[in-house]
Amino acid sequence: MSNDKTVKKSRLKLFLPLAFFLTFCILLYVGLFLEDKKELPSALLNDPVPEFSLPKLKQPNEIVTQETLKGQVYLLNVWGSWCPACKVEHPYLVKLAKRGVRIIGLSYKDEDADALRWLQRLEDPYTFNIVDKDGRLGVDLGVYGAPETFLVDKKGIIRYKHVGIVDQRVWVEVLKPKYGQLQKEVL
Amino acid sequence: MNPELGLFALILATCLALLQSVVPLVGSYTGRLRWMNAGRSLATGQFIFTLLSFSCLVYAFLADDFTVKYVASNSNSLLPAIYKVTATWGGHEGSLLLWILTLTGWGQVVAMRSGKLPPELSARVLSVLGMVSVGFLLFILLTSNPFERLLPFPPQDGADLNPLLQDLGMIVHPPMLYMGYVGFAVAFAFAIAALMGGQLDSAWARWARPWTTVAWAFLTAGIALGSWWAYYELGWGGWWFWDPVENASLMPWLAGTALMHSLAVTEKRGLFKSWTLLLAIATFSLSLFGTFLVRSGVLTSVHAFASDPMRGLFVLGYLMLVVGASLTLFAFKAPEIRSKITFNLLSRETLLLVNNVLLITSCATVLLGTMFPLLVDALDLGMVSVGPPYFNMLFVPMALMLAFALGIGIMLNWKKGTVSWLVQQLRWVFVVSALGGLAFGFMYGDSFVISEALGIGMVFWIVLVILKDIYNKTRNANGLFAGLKKLKPSYYGMQLAHFGLAVTFVGAAMSGGYSEQKDLRMNPGDIAELGEYAFRFDGVEQEHGPNYMANAGTLTVFKNQEKVATLHPEKRVYAVQGMPMTEAGIDAGLTRDLYVALGEPLGDDAWAVRLHIKPFVRFLWLGAIFMALGGLLAVSDKRYxxxxxxxxxxxxxxxxxxxxxxxxxxxxxxx
Incomplete structure (x- = not known):
């Protein structure tokens, strides 16, 4: 009798891998349809940039707050020298900056020295960089990973978020039309 | 006409695959020998038609047939011919076709060699392989047809191949990787067939082992190639980034390594049977999961070029079907193949179990790190990203423990050993390794780095244990040579692969701990010192490539006033995509690489230049070559x-x- 029970128990154990796998699949399924994770969750869309007070990368004495940034349309680009995809994205940002697009960088979970070396080695497309060393602002912004780019309007309201690399296609098809429209808005 | 022929061949291959998945299987349950044997000709037919289809796609690339959408978006008339061929697997559709070609190729080899298996087993193995390929063929036909036309208005010229992929390493990397991924499908098919038959003996393990080992050897080579490519092509001097797609290939490798060792126990001792089966299923599932990661865009990564949720859904459904069905089969049938042999706590079996636990834990660690952002996001706990520190912190200690267990495992005998004997055998090896590691840590470089000292200590440990074991095994023969001759290729293969691991450890520890790097602004004629080398910048010249413009720099490197190398780092701009690319200038040496990358022009002929000295970095890939060769050598053993x-x-x-x-x-x- 007791023997029977142990056999049953060990049989049940054999279903563990299956159970684990099915849970895993649910996760993947949810991940696949996570409310278009390339865009900002609708709850956060059209919210103002969260409050923060952080130093600039090149001028560590200057403190930037969400108020400092108001007045102009800009792209807030989250990057880190540790992120290979940012490296791929970088040249296109340089191109955009040369065309006069205002890009503000968020140096995300990075060592300042590494970030500075990166900017010195490659070109610096950023009007300036905000240092978010512990990723606190990143959490408030709902940053999923780097690179990510937020489009912020003149009133400091986030109007769009792009996860992943901004390249020619993303810019021309998605960001540029919105950017142009926001430029025309009056304060 | 050509693309339609390719598509037609692909459809025919799908029909044959369908038949292959049903007919031999039914035959194996009803005892019809002819039905069972049909599997072989069906596998051959499937392979031939897939090959034909693949050739059609290659031809479309060579002929610049821009009416084919896939060709138009991945090639250009200016692309050098060799890259036109390799552009075939430069995008999603084509690499999927290559995947299928590899799978049917493996199926063909299995069919050719299956004459020696019991007919039921070979029929079921081929059936399972057929089912696997049906899924992928449907995937490509329904969601990712590479032969889709752009008619009636084809573009004048193509959008060009991603410049990152116009490179030798990238030509060989995917086929190697796929040989590995898909090779595990064979091990998986063997496992499923064993579960169906409810029978698993050491003969089965002897059949399944060579396939697993060969697949593993290819995967090892494929991962090493990928890492080598990232090293010289991304221009960072790094060799592993813990990128989700890199992890996708590392996980099956870890599981496959565990499977290889577990199969050894199953063959030699008839133990770990259901565990081996589970590992075979897991390894292939992780290969499929890797495909899912890359193709679904569930995680963002450098490699995820095109992603599409529909495709992701298809792969996920397929994954659920294949893995879910196998695990269900496993849950019901595994009790039939329980082993009833016992072994002593201190024995090679135990150490191989430790090996498996460590490998599977590292695999789980990588899986968790890769999926964690998604998990947290899905549970709505906010958003998090996991960086390299997480992986290094957990992975490195486990690798060190694995190396330590490896030494003991090699030394111990099957069934049982005694502590006193083990201590007697290994105490000097242990002392020498510990002293060696410490001495190294203090003497090399400027400061003592604990992880590097441990790593080098483990290198001593592995190498010395291997030598000691060879000595033990040959000392009873008449002379060393006679003794060496007696040892089997599988033994040498094992030791070579283990030695390879030690060599890779050298590369990881040395290049990780003692690399030197400098970023500076250099004018022509400037000399910069780094380590014991002096780098002279000789300026930058414009050069024309076939489909790019390049700023090619020249640096001359001196050591003790003597010229040792001339380096040519380049900055290329590819015409069609306007994408800048860094080509590092590398002077490769066994004990060090001199690595130079060109940054941006800073005006007045001055350039930003990055100099690296990477000690022993070649050992990383050299070790991987030894591991892969060791695998192939082991398979050449007569007993198979x-x-x-x-x-x-x-x-x-x-x-x-x-x-x-x-x-x-x-x-x-x-x-």
Whole structure:
């Protein structure tokens, strides 16, 4: 009798891998349809940039707050020298900056020295960089990973978020039309 | 016409795959030999039609047929011919076709060599392989047709191949990787067939082992190539980024390594049977999961070029079907193949179990790190990203523990050992390794780095244990040479692969701990010192490539006033995509790489230049080569061949032999 029970128990154990796998699949399924994770969750869309007070990368004495940034349309680009995809994205940002697009960088979970070396080695497309060393602002912004780019309007309201690399296609098809429209808005 | 031919061939291959997944299987349950044997010709047919289809796609690339959408978006008339061929697998559709070609290729080899297996087993193995390929063929036909036309208005020229992929490493990397990924499908098919038959003996393990080992060797080579490519092509001097797609290939490798060791126990001792089966399923599932990661865009990564949720959904459904069904089968059938042998706590079995636990834990660690952002996001706990520190913190200690267990495992005998004997055997090896590691840590470089000292200590440990073991095994023979001759290729293969691991450890520890780097602004004629080298910047010149413009720099490197190398780092801009690319200038040496990358022009002929000295970085890939060769050497062992030949002879007599003996001998040689 007791023997029977142990056999049953060990049989049940054999279903563990299956159970684990099915849970895993649910996760993947949810991940696949996570409310278009390339865009900002609708709850956060059209919210103002969260409050923060952080130093600039090149001028560590200057403190930037969400108020400092108001007045102009800009792209807030989250990057880190540790992120290979940012490296791929970088040249296109340089191109955009040369065309006069205002890009503000968020140096995300990075060592300042590494970030500075990166900017010195490659070109610096950023009007300036905000240092978010512990990723606190990143959490408030709902940053999923780097690179990510937020489009912020003149009133400091986030109007769009792009996860992943901004390249020619993303810019021309998605960001540029919105950017142009926001430029025309009056304060 | 050509693309339509390709598509038609692909559809025919799908039909054959469907038949292959049903007919031999039904035959194996009803005892119809002819149905079972049909699997082989179906596998061959499937392979030939897939090959034809693939050739059509290659031809479309070579002929610049921009009416084909896939060609138009991945090639350009200016692209050098060799890259036109490799552009075939430069995008999603084509790499999927390559995946299928590899799978049917493996199926073909299995069919050729299956004459020696019991007919039921070979029929079921081929059926399972057929099912696997049906899924992928449907995937490509329904969601990712590479032969789709852009008619009636084809573009004048193509959008060009991603410049990152216009490179030698990238030509060989995907086929190698796929050989590995898909090779595990064979091990998986063997496992499923064993579960269906409810039978698993050491003969089964002897059949399944070479396939697993060969697949593993290819995967090892493929991962090493990928890492090498990232090293020189991304221009960072790094060799592993813990990128989700890199992890996708590392996980099956870790599981596959565990499987290889567990199979050894199953063959030699008839133990760990259901565990081996589970590992075979897990390894292939992780290969499929890797495909899912890359193709679905569930995680963002450098490699995820095109992603599409519909495709992701298809792969996920497929994954659920294949893995879910296998695990269900496993849950019901595994009790039939329980092993009833016991072993001593201190024995090679235990150490191999430790090996498996460590490998599977590292695999789980990587899986968790890769999926964690998604998990947290899905549970709505906010958003998090996991960086390299997480992986390094957990992975490195486990690798060190694995190396330590490896030494003991090699030394111990099967069944049982005694502590006193083990201590007697290994105490000096241990002392020398510990002293060696410490001495190294203090003497090399400027400061003592604990992880590097441990790493080098483990290198001593592995190498010395291998030597000690060879000594133990040869000392009773008449002379060293006679003793060495007696040892089997599988033994040498094992030791070579383990030695390879030690070599890779050297590369990881040395390049990780003692690399030197400098970023500076250099004018022509400037000299910069780094380590014991002096780098002279000789300026930058414009050069024209076939489809790019390049700023090619020249640096001359001196050591003790003597010229040791001339380096040519380049900055390329590819015409069609306007994408800048860094080509590092590398002077490769066994003990150090001199690595130079060109940054941006800073005006007045001055450039930003990055100099690296990477000690022993080549050892990383050299070790991987040893590991892969070790795997191939182990497979060449006679014991996989002799018995098979005997079986082949019996089998040929029974099945009215279709002159398969000749083929067996040939294929056997390849084992």
């Amino acid at each position: 061949r002799v018995r098979l030949k005997k079986k082949a002879a019996n089998k040929a007599a029974v099945a009215k032999g279709k002159a398969r003996k000749g083929k067996t001998a040939v294929a056997g040689g390849r084992a």
